[in-house]
Amino acid sequence: MSDRSVVSGAVTTDVDGGGAGEIPALAPRADFPILAREVNGKPLIYLDSAASSQKPTQVLDAMDTFARTSYSNTHRGAYTLAEEATGAYERARKQVARFINASSVREVIFTRNTTESINLVARTWAEANLRPGDTVLTTEMEHHSNIVPWQLAAERTGARVDYVPLTDDGELDQAAYERLLETAKPKLVALTQMSNVLGTLPPVKEMIAKAHAMGALALLDGAQSVPHLPVDVRALDCDFLAFSAHKMLGPTGIGALWGRRELLEAMPPFLGGGSMIREVKMSGSTWADLPQKFEAGTPAIIEAVGLGAAVAYLSALGMEQVRAHEHALTRYALERLATVPEIRIFGPGAEARGGTISFTLGDIHAHDLATLLDRDGIAIRAGHHCAQPIMDRYCIPATARASFYVYSTSSEVDALAEALERAHGVFAL
Numbered sequence: 001m002s003d004r005s006v007v008s009g010a011v012t013t014d015v016d017g018g019g020a021g022e023i024p025a026l027a028p029r030a031d032f033p034i035l036a037r038e039v040n041g042k043p044l045i046y047l048d049s050a051a052s053s054q055k056p057t058q059v060l061d062a063m064d065t066f067a068r069t070s071y072s073n074t075h076r077g078a079y080t081l082a083e084e085a086t087g088a089y090e091r092a093r094k095q096v097a098r099f100i101n102a103s104s105v106r107e108v109i110f111t112r113n114t115t116e117s118i119n120l121v122a123r124t125w126a127e128a129n130l131r132p133g134d135t136v137l138t139t140e141m142e143h144h145s146n147i148v149p150w151q152l153a154a155e156r157t158g159a160r161v162d163y164v165p166l167t168d169d170g171e172l173d174q175a176a177y178e179r180l181l182e183t184a185k186p187k188l189v190a191l192t193q194m195s196n197v198l199g200t201l202p203p204v205k206e207m208i209a210k211a212h213a214m215g216a217l218a219l220l221d222g223a224q225s226v227p228h229l230p231v232d233v234r235a236l237d238c239d240f241l242a243f244s245a246h247k248m249l250g251p252t253g254i255g256a257l258w259g260r261r262e263l264l265e266a267m268p269p270f271l272g273g274g275s276m277i278r279e280v281k282m283s284g285s286t287w288a289d290l291p292q293k294f295e296a297g298t299p300a301i302i303e304a305v306g307l308g309a310a311v312a313y314l315s316a317l318g319m320e321q322v323r324a325h326e327h328a329l330t331r332y333a334l335e336r337l338a339t340v341p342e343i344r345i346f347g348p349g350a351e352a353r354g355g356t357i358s359f360t361l362g363d364i365h366a367h368d369l370a371t372l373l374d375r376d377g378i379a380i381r382a383g384h385h386c387a388q389p390i391m392d393r394y395c396i397p398a399t400a401r402a403s404f405y406v407y408s409t410s411s412e413v414d415a416l417a418e419a420l421e422r423a424h425g426v427f428a429l
């Protein structure tokens with residue numbers, strides 16, 4: 001795996017945009033083979049990275065090379081390939097730990113994705129700690145992954161789930177948050193660090209400090225933040241952080257849960273089976289140390305190598321630069337899209353959000369819009385984005401959503417705006 005082209009690519013202009021006044025891609029677009037394809041006879045404009053990002057050659061090659069040369073199961077063999085595979089898998093864990101500034105590599109648990117990471121906490125921590133009448137506080141802004149596991153945990157334990165409401169402009173209502181901390185005295189606050197619909201970046205550091213001051217733990221849903229911002233678990237002082245590789249240039253099938261070591265050590269196991277045990281007797285079993293206690297069964301080994309390569313790629317770009325690039329693009333997009341007739345853009349201004357923009361266009365259904373844009377080779381998402389409470393809050397069935405990443409450019413934003421103007425014209429007839 002090499003990050004060479006990332007570093008050199010940061011200064012390329014012609015293939016990556018870069019005409020006067022244009023915001024070019026941060027990463028070399030040539031690193032992303034899929035961006036060279038056409039869709040419906042038009043160059044692909046991929047504006048759906050919030051759902052899943054594309055993978056650079058460096059990630060694809062790392063997985064391919066590993067699978068071709070060093071693949072075997074991990075942790076179990078005394079032969080060369082097993083040692084190489086275990087080494088590669090554990091190296092990926094170290095890369096992830098460094099990427100989020102974990103104090104120990106043992107605090108990084110590999111899971112399938114953000115959803116599984118949150119479910120892990122909502123099964124093990126919640127069942128060991130929640131009692132009837134206790135509260136878990138989440139928000140109206142969450143992806144279903146940070147709502148449903150808590151509802152299920154509440155059903156199992158007799159606890160209840162409360163929600164911090166959204167304001168009209170797509171922020172979390174901070175006064176209501178403070179009131180809920182006072183009145184509900186939650187055991188845990190489960191918060192997104194960036195909304196996958198509104199793009200909102202809630203002030204999570206302050207919110208975590210307030211939760212701690214009231215004796216609550218804080219879990220962050222980092223599905224949209226870890227790929228796009230510098231995330232430092234020690235600086236944030238959170239207790240758990242969940243994220244997915246496939247939204248950060250890596251493969252599907254692997255994600256991570258970071259947790260504070262003492263919390264993870266006190267939690268019962270999640271899934272039972274091979275690899276997570278110290279000793280199994282017919283009378284009962286004992287558990288392996290962290291992180292293996294939470295990694296039952298054969299893990300996603302090739303995918304871990306891909307996640308490690310994705311982290312290396314993003315680190316070479318620099319997460320401050322990733323954030324700056326998407327901020328510039330978002331500011332530009334909010335201005336440009338605002339000129340499209342009858343557009344309604346949801347969420348706060350560029351300063352308080354990441355590179356995800358949800359909108360409606362007149363009374364055109366979001367799915368029709370996405371289908372029409374696909375004819376121009378433009379991929380956007382339409383629907384409730386697994387966040388139905390947000391749709392209910394704004395009394396809409398669905399939104400269209402464009403989302404940016406390191407390979408996105410302002411000319412793609414222009415193409416989107418022009419396609420929306422054409423769509424408006426078609427439906428206005």
Ligand SMILES: Cc1ncc(COP(=O)(O)O)c(C=O)c1O
Binds near residue numbers: 143196221
């Ligand atoms: C904010 C947020 N949380 C959780 C998830 C769930 O991620 P995954 O499907 O990878 O588990 C997503 C996916 O879109 C998301 O955007």
